[in-house]
Amino acid sequence: MEIEKKLEFLGKAAQYDLCGEACSPMVHRLKDDLGRWLYPAVLPDGKRVVLLKVLLTNACVNDCLYCANRAGRDCPRMAFTPEELASTFDALWRRGLVKGLFLSSAVDAKPDDVMARMVAVAEIIRRRYGFPGYIHLKVIPGASKAAVEALARWATRISVNLEAPSPEALKRIAPAKNFTENLFAPIAWIKELVEEGKVLLPAGQTTQFMVGPGGEKDRELLRLAQSLYRDFGLRRVYYSAFQPIPDTPFEDHPPTPAWRENRLYQADFLIRRYGFTVEELPFDSEGNLSREGDPKLLWALKHPEFFPVEINTADYYQLLRVPGIGPRSARRIISARRKGNINCLEDLKRLGIVTKRAAPFITLKGKKPTFQMSLI
Structure with a gap:
């Protein structure tokens, strides 16, 4: 029962990490007969599968102002051991309930130590249980290049949450994090590791932005997204509309409307698949997209x-x-x-x-x- 309780709790806690077109907080989770939380997702090859999306732990030493897992928040804390999580995933896979794993974690110790436990989960799943399928692993902010390489060896896809498009915006939501050293550097390392043939990553790397509380403009987000696609080969950039969480410094901050997240995805798609550049997109005088029409239609009208x-x-x-x-x-x-x-x-x-x-x-x-x- 203890394992089932952890899976229920840490599966729900993973809802804020995005991992695919259908894997977001607004998509309904699938609950099996044992109360385990499973997420429908669209993989990079277009296949629709069910992933086990879970945190290794929600205990955290960081105090990001918007986060449900922040150190200063009074909430229950749980953690899997690598053995527990790997064997749990294997049981779900062999029952045909899941086809892949998305694993992230809060930071309850030194970043490299957390990464080592995540590596252990993936290694057990691959080597001991022989799982050949999709594994998406999330890089812990502040991890070393060696730790990132060790994690990437077992992953189908890897991701680094940039959270914000600039150091200034990041300081407004996560004052203790260093944008360049903690977040952006690993993205460059991953590109380098793939180019050198040290890791495969058949589904590449992705990132995620928290939209709204940092005061960033849509133009900033999309300009960085364009660079990430062109210069670093990212497969996807995800945008998460901020929703306030009780007992956090941002609990009274207005939520980011869903239409803004939708417009960002529409504009992102124009950059990624339609040959548009950020400079062509129809921003208002403040650098944001319009609520009144999708960006492609507004471009055409102009x-x-x-x-x-x-x-x-x-x-x-x-x-x-x-x-x-x-x-x-x-x-x-x-x-x-x-x-x-x-x-x-x-x-x-x-x-x-x-x-x-x-x-x-x-x-x-x-x-x-x-x-x-x-x-x-």
């Missing part, structure tokens, strides 16, 4: 010189600038054109295009289709 785009002749990247057309549907259009012209909105709809959004910005064989504008 750039009438780019439109209309002729569906039957536009190249891939021209098609991607059209609202309602994404990477997959752009490829379908190009494929369909090899068989003949696309003549009407019904043809586009069959290809998966959101025609209500696309129609104002396109022509079909030189003619504008009829449409009804929408900002949704």
Whole structure:
């Protein structure tokens, strides 16, 4: 019963760490008949699986102002031993309840000591139990390069939570952390380790920002995200809308609205998959994205010189600038054109295009289709 209690408690405590498109605090967890907490997630290859997402411990020596696990907060504390957690995961895997592990931890000792316990969990799972699948491991702030390398040897994916886009913003939410030494340096180390062939990391590395309490602007977040993608090869940047937690210094701080998190993901996707740059995105005078419309549509409305785009002749990247057309549907259009012209909105709809959004910005064989504008 003690192990089950730890799994229930530390599984719930892991809800604030994001690990995939469907692995967030707003996604419903799956509870099995023994009360264990499991999370649906989309892996980097697009497969939908269930992960055991859990903390090694929620005991922490750090006092980050927003965090549920901060040292100054009066709450129960628990911890797994590596043996306990590894054997628990193995039992869940062999029962077919989970297909992977996401492991993070609060910091109850020196960072390298915590990392060593996380390494022990992964090593036991891989070597003793023969698990060949997905393991996502979270780097502890302040860990050494040697500790990061040891952790990465067992991981499919690894992540470092930057929390904020600048040293100034980080100081507002985690005054004791050093942005460059504790957080950004490990990202560079991981890139170096992969390039040197010392670790594999088939699913690469990711990071996460806490959005709101640091006073950062959307432009700051997205400018750093762009650099992380281009210069460090990150696979994903995750954005977590701040929600106040009782008995923390930020318990009365206003929550970050969900629409802001959504706009950041929309803009991030434009940078990552659509060929946009941060400089092109439609920020307001304060450097934030608008609540009123998604950034791709607002860009299109501000750039009438780019439109209309002729569906039957536009190249891939021209098609991607059209609202309602994404990477997959752009490829379908190009494929369909090899068989003949696309003549009407019904043809586009069959290809998966959101025609209500696309129609104002396109022509079909030189003619504008009829449409009804929408900002949704």
